[in-house]
Amino acid sequence: MTKPAIPAHEVFAKLPKDVREAGEVRGRELVQEYTLRQVREAVSLTQAAVAKAASTTQDQVSKIERRDDLMVSTLEKHIAALGGKLRISVDIPGLAPIPLSLKGGKPVVTSAPRRSRKAGAA
Structure with missing residues (x-):
């Protein structure tokens, strides 16, 4: 016979306060979004080097780092100058993230997972 599941919030509530706080800080670090400037600084490059x-x-470079709307090709070139590779994916509820390929200026989805149709659906 299996034991009933214990809700996560009950487990966390029993942890010492300092452990809970450290976990919350680490969780925020893991889901943080970074600006282009922060990425450049993380790889120890100057704007001149980029x-x-x-x-x-x-x-x-300064203007690109301050913009909030960029062409994908501009962003891809900038990320390459930082030594990286731009990856774009689509998040749709109920599906795993779907990576997009933007080759030739035409978005192409390769091997996209499909939702299964429910019985009787047209």
Whole structure:
């Protein structure tokens, strides 16, 4: 006979306060979103170094870091100059994240999981 499941909130409530607080801090760190500037600083690059790698100017890098709306190609080039690779995925409830490929300027989804149709659905 199996024991009934204990709700997570009850388990957490029994933990010492300092452990709960440390867990909350770590949880926020794991789900934090980063700005382009924070990513650049995390890889220890200056705007001038990124500009050189992206064949642009330091002023343009500064503008890119401050924008809140970028073309995907601009973002992809910027991330490459940081030494990374841009990945884009779609999150749809009930499905695993779906990675997108943006080759040739035309979005193409490869091997996208499909929802199963319920019996009798048209």
